[in-house]
Amino acid sequence: MSEEIFDLVVIGAGPGGYVAAIRAAQLGMTVAVVEKRGTLGGVCLNEGCIPSKALLDSSELFHLAGHRFSAHGIEVAPPTLNLGQMMARKDDVVKKLTDGIAFLFKKNKIKSVNGTARLAGSDAAGVHKIEVQGGEEIRAKKVLLATGSDPVQLPSLPFDWESVVSAREALSFDKVPEHLLVVGGGYIGLELGSVWLRLGAQVTVVEMLPRLIAGSDGQVAEALLRSLKKQGMRFLLGAKVAGVEKREGSLLARVEVEGGVQEIGCDKVLVAVGRRPLTAGLGLEELGVALENGRVKVDEDYLTSVPGVYAIGDLISGPMLAHKAMEEGAVCVERMRGEPSLVDYGCVPGVCYTWPEAASVGKTEDALKEEGIPYKSGKFNFMGNGRAKCMDETEGFVKVLSDVEGTRLLGVHIFGPRASDMIAEAVTVMSFGGSSEDIALIMHAHPTLSEAMKEAALDVDKRAIHG
Ligand code: FAD
Numbered sequence: 001m002s003e004e005i006f007d008l009v010v011i012g013a014g015p016g017g018y019v020a021a022i023r024a025a026q027l028g029m030t031v032a033v034v035e036k037r038g039t040l041g042g043v044c045l046n047e048g049c050i051p052s053k054a055l056l057d058s059s060e061l062f063h064l065a066g067h068r069f070s071a072h073g074i075e076v077a078p079p080t081l082n083l084g085q086m087m088a089r090k091d092d093v094v095k096k097l098t099d100g101i102a103f104l105f106k107k108n109k110i111k112s113v114n115g116t117a118r119l120a121g122s123d124a125a126g127v128h129k130i131e132v133q134g135g136e137e138i139r140a141k142k143v144l145l146a147t148g149s150d151p152v153q154l155p156s157l158p159f160d161w162e163s164v165v166s167a168r169e170a171l172s173f174d175k176v177p178e179h180l181l182v183v184g185g186g187y188i189g190l191e192l193g194s195v196w197l198r199l200g201a202q203v204t205v206v207e208m209l210p211r212l213i214a215g216s217d218g219q220v221a222e223a224l225l226r227s228l229k230k231q232g233m234r235f236l237l238g239a240k241v242a243g244v245e246k247r248e249g250s251l252l253a254r255v256e257v258e259g260g261v262q263e264i265g266c267d268k269v270l271v272a273v274g275r276r277p278l279t280a281g282l283g284l285e286e287l288g289v290a291l292e293n294g295r296v297k298v299d300e301d302y303l304t305s306v307p308g309v310y311a312i313g314d315l316i317s318g319p320m321l322a323h324k325a326m327e328e329g330a331v332c333v334e335r336m337r338g339e340p341s342l343v344d345y346g347c348v349p350g351v352c353y354t355w356p357e358a359a360s361v362g363k364t365e366d367a368l369k370e371e372g373i374p375y376k377s378g379k380f381n382f383m384g385n386g387r388a389k390c391m392d393e394t395e396g397f398v399k400v401l402s403d404v405e406g407t408r409l410l411g412v413h414i415f416g417p418r419a420s421d422m423i424a425e426a427v428t429v430m431s432f433g434g435s436s437e438d439i440a441l442i443m444h445a446h447p448t449l450s451e452a453m454k455e456a457a458l459d460v461d462k463r464a465i466h467g
Contacts, residue, residue, distance in 0.1 A: 009140035014042020016313030017146030020329030025108035034117035040101035054090040059198035119283040149275035149314035179266040189272035217413035359419035362411030378459030386447035393417035398456040402436040
């Protein structure tokens with residue numbers, strides 16, 4: 001056992017854990033991070049946000065070269081796919097970024113320990129002991145749990161990690177599936193479905209609900225469904241996969257649809273029905289760390305029910321998103337130091353990186369109606385946006401929701417090109433307590449996609465110029 005008592009030990013080096021560690025080091029704490037996988041960066045960098053976006057960007061280029069270049073007057077032979085190179089590029093992006101975290105740890109003098117950690121109680125002075133499997137025991141004044149989440153497994157569709165797979169395997173298929181069945185019409189299923197669709201697979205999405213991306217704006221979800229159908233993705237909504245039978249070299253899925261059962265032949269099944277917090281094996285029960293709905297319960301300081309033990313990210317309540325975990329990581333350690341930092345949970349953006357993209361922040365119209373909050377809305381179609389025309393990307397719209405007095409922006413929902421970047425303006429204005437009128441009054445560079453945001457804000461009072 002090392003003699004050193006760290007100010008903070010972080011368990012898990014995902015976006016929540018690594019940001020917390022770096023921020024804590026900046027604030028002068030001595031920090032150690034225990035991570036069980038061989039590389040830093042957690043799910044996000046290794047098998048989530050980053051590899052999925054690398055493949056989305058590559059497959060989008062493949063699609064553009066095959067289908068859209070000629071409209072711009074660029075005549076090329078139909079592109080052929082070098083999947084090995086595409087995967088190698090994705091792996092290289094991941095490696096550069098995970099190595100980057102290792103570099104940042106060194107720069108900030110953070111001790112990085114490879115192994116599976118478990119809380120082993122505290123001594124009379126309140127110093128926590130953390131056992132690292134097959135390794136040393138670490139001692140710290142405070143412990144931050146940032147162990148993230150794992151994919152949910154359906155009892156009717158157990159993973160065999162080869163033909164019935166999670167997102168991790170679907171990011172590394174060694175050939176394009178002939179028919180990929182995606183179970184779950186949320187962000188992950190639609191993004192990975194898009195990747196393989198663009199690379200030539202037939203893709204069928206089975207979703208239990210009658211719509212895509214539960215909780216998102218209804219008009220955005222409808223527009224996304226229409227667009228993906230146009231791209232060739234097939235959908236069975238209000239349907240459920242009851243089981244999969246393995247046949248010689250293929251799979252037969254039984255899908256319960258309204259009025260009966262459909263059999264669908266496929267060669268891969270991606271189960272993307274959600275993720276569950278990774279609480280097992282951490283020694284939480286023995287220590288008495290309270291859970292709520294399967295997630296670690298924390299107060300406004302991210303302190304669990306056990307003194308000195310904190311938790312953030314996918315492990316605690318709220319949307320399972322990397323940027324939410326990062327914010328919580330920084331705010332948690334700042335609050336340990338007595339700073340009055342806060343995460344603004346009303347302003348967490350959500351993005352689905354299909355093409356076009358869907359991005360939103362704040363309340364949806366459905367939520368406003370349910371909560372009985374009066375509102376007015378403005379909408380602007382990219383069809384009327386000059387830059388979108390230049391880009392040949394006129395599909396979609398921006399929708400701005402305001403309170404009736406026009407003093408507060410309540411929500412913004414975008415379906416369109418680069419919605420992921422455009423949503424930042426709405427997040428900024430909402431975070432500063434601004435209004436749709438603030439957006440309407442701000443000068444936006446011309447010609448940019450962001451002008452669609454200004455026009456939608458103007459449309460709240462029916463004075464859009466180009467609409
Ligand atoms: P994680 O990233 O899960 O990291 C936890 C780490 O803890 C892991 O590395 C794990 O190995 C380690 N660990 C667990 N238990 C132990 C232990 N006992 N001892 C030591 N180490 C341990 N979010 C977005 O915001 N944008 C996106 O575009 C996006 N795309 C995604 C795409 C996919 C395919 C997936 C699967 C997820 C995506 N997400 C996205 C979600 C995002 O990855 C997570 O919300 C985020 O990684 C959560 O961060 P975290 O720090 O809480 O945990």
